[in-house]
Amino acid sequence: MTPISIAWNRFGLGGRPQDQQPDNPERWLLDQFERYDPRPAAIASQPNSTEAIQSYLGIRTIRRMARESGAEDRGQQQIREVRQTARRNYVQAVAARGAQAVESDAPFAERMVYFWSNHFAVSVQKNQLRGMAGAHEFEAIRPHVLGSFRDMLRAAVLHPAMFIYLDQFQSTGPNSQIAVRRRRRGRNEAGLNENLAREILELHTLGAQGGYTQADVTEFARAMTGWTVDGTARARRAATLPNGSAWAGYMHEPGSRTVLGQTYTQDGHEQSLAILDTVAKHPSTAKHVATKLVRHFAGDEPPQPMIARLERTFLESNGDLPSLYRAIVESPEAWTEQPVKFRTPWEWSIAIMRATGGSRMNARRFVRMQQELGQVPWGPPSPQGYPDTSSNWAAPDALIRRVEVAAQIAALSREGDIPSLARHLFQDGLNDSTATWISRAESPEQGLALLLSSPEMMRR
Numbered sequence: 001m002t003p004i005s006i007a008w009n010r011f012g013l014g015g016r017p018q019d020q021q022p023d024n025p026e027r028w029l030l031d032q033f034e035r036y037d038p039r040p041a042a043i044a045s046q047p048n049s050t051e052a053i054q055s056y057l058g059i060r061t062i063r064r065m066a067r068e069s070g071a072e073d074r075g076q077q078q079i080r081e082v083r084q085t086a087r088r089n090y091v092q093a094v095a096a097r098g099a100q101a102v103e104s105d106a107p108f109a110e111r112m113v114y115f116w117s118n119h120f121a122v123s124v125q126k127n128q129l130r131g132m133a134g135a136h137e138f139e140a141i142r143p144h145v146l147g148s149f150r151d152m153l154r155a156a157v158l159h160p161a162m163f164i165y166l167d168q169f170q171s172t173g174p175n176s177q178i179a180v181r182r183r184r185r186g187r188n189e190a191g192l193n194e195n196l197a198r199e200i201l202e203l204h205t206l207g208a209q210g211g212y213t214q215a216d217v218t219e220f221a222r223a224m225t226g227w228t229v230d231g232t233a234r235a236r237r238a239a240t241l242p243n244g245s246a247w248a249g250y251m252h253e254p255g256s257r258t259v260l261g262q263t264y265t266q267d268g269h270e271q272s273l274a275i276l277d278t279v280a281k282h283p284s285t286a287k288h289v290a291t292k293l294v295r296h297f298a299g300d301e302p303p304q305p306m307i308a309r310l311e312r313t314f315l316e317s318n319g320d321l322p323s324l325y326r327a328i329v330e331s332p333e334a335w336t337e338q339p340v341k342f343r344t345p346w347e348w349s350i351a352i353m354r355a356t357g358g359s360r361m362n363a364r365r366f367v368r369m370q371q372e373l374g375q376v377p378w379g380p381p382s383p384q385g386y387p388d389t390s391s392n393w394a395a396p397d398a399l400i401r402r403v404e405v406a407a408q409i410a411a412l413s414r415e416g417d418i419p420s421l422a423r424h425l426f427q428d429g430l431n432d433s434t435a436t437w438i439s440r441a442e443s444p445e446q447g448l449a450l451l452l453s454s455p456e457m458m459r460r
Contacts, residue, residue, distance in 0.1 A: 014351030086131030093134025095363035149319030173253025207288030226252030339459035
């Protein structure tokens with residue numbers, strides 16, 4: 001691979017026919033920070049989280065009213081209609097994400113959006129998230145991808161989609177005002193839920209080996225009580241936030257908390273924010289984040305010297321994300337000439353669409369293609385997100401599906417001079433065997449299908 005090919009394919013989302021080859025690939029990558037648009041038109045037109053929450057809460061209301069009135073059949077019909085709207089919104093959000101990826105002049109920055117969105121994963125495998133997962137990425141990740149890790153952490157974990165995904169919105173302090181009041185009336189409260197606190201420590205900040213204990217999780221979960229979702233029954237008297245989250249102080253567990261050996265005496269939501277700020281800059285977080293970034297750009301076996309450099313950069317810059325990206329671009333381990341990784345299904349599908357100048361594919365078909373490739377956006381099986389090692393998506397059956405999709409895309413394309421396109425996309429890095437097969441193709445369509453399913457296109 002040449003430096004230009006590495007910049008386009010390893011750091012970016014693949015070249016396009018109209019792209020000019022940059023004189024300085026490193027500078028081209030870093031200059032994208034100036035071109036990145038956190039709210040492009042395709043994404044700005046999508047429903048926001050507040051609208052999505054109304055749909056989610058609508059189902060709960062319909063169920064309750066149908067149960068109380070005995071008209072459960074009518075209620076089921078209304079629920080189906082609400083769910084259909086949520087599915088349509090999901091399809092449109094995925095299509096908007098795809099359109100932005102194909103058209104973007106800042107593909108390195110877009111790649112970082114996908115990285116962090118997977119790091120702070122919510123999943124549509126929980127049906128309630130189907131209409132809300134896109135809003136989580138668009139509202140909590142995109143605006144902070146060139147900011148600080150601390151700000152992105154706050155935005156991602158205090159978003160209503162995360163509260164619903166990990167059941168935070170019902171978590172109530174055992175000695176909170178609402179719990180005490182309900183006990184006096186002989187009623188039970190939902191109680192403490194540790195899911196979000198645990199995942200913040202294990203997945204989003206310190207890492208599984210980051211040095212925290214079960215006691216830290218429980219204390220952090222107590223500090224997080226009070227964070228909920230606007231519009232729910234418990235949030236009737238809560239203070240609402242613009243993104244649809246809410247703070248209900250009467251659900252918060254009173255008292256000071258001790259997490260990772262440090263005591264927090266703040267009142268209300270300031271307590272959980274202070275703990276978040278502590279773990280955002282913790283040395284274990286620096287190591288966890290650095291390891292994941294290096295694995296993403298330098299291979300499944302991340303080079304330790306590069307991890308150490310990024311770790312230092314994280315700590316010295318106080319989690320400044322552009323500083324981390326510059327450290328990645330300046331690392332020789334990321335510029336090795338050999339391909340270091342198979343493209344993820346999303347990366348490969350976007351790369352072939354950029355190579356063919358976009359696509360006439362409609363939104364439903366685009367989502368179906370992602371399903372066929374095995375990794376739909378915002379659909380990981382767990383809060384851990386999709387795995388970032390090639391063995392999880394490069395199995396033989398997955399490669400066969402890519403070949404089939406390549407043929408479908410080639411049939412939709414109007415590209416004619418495929419040998420020239422191949423040389424433009426990969427320059428001197430084009431394999432002789434690939435060039436020969438393309439030149440011998442019986443038609444431009446067949447030649448394009450061969451290019452899109454070639455080793456050069458599969459790897460980055």
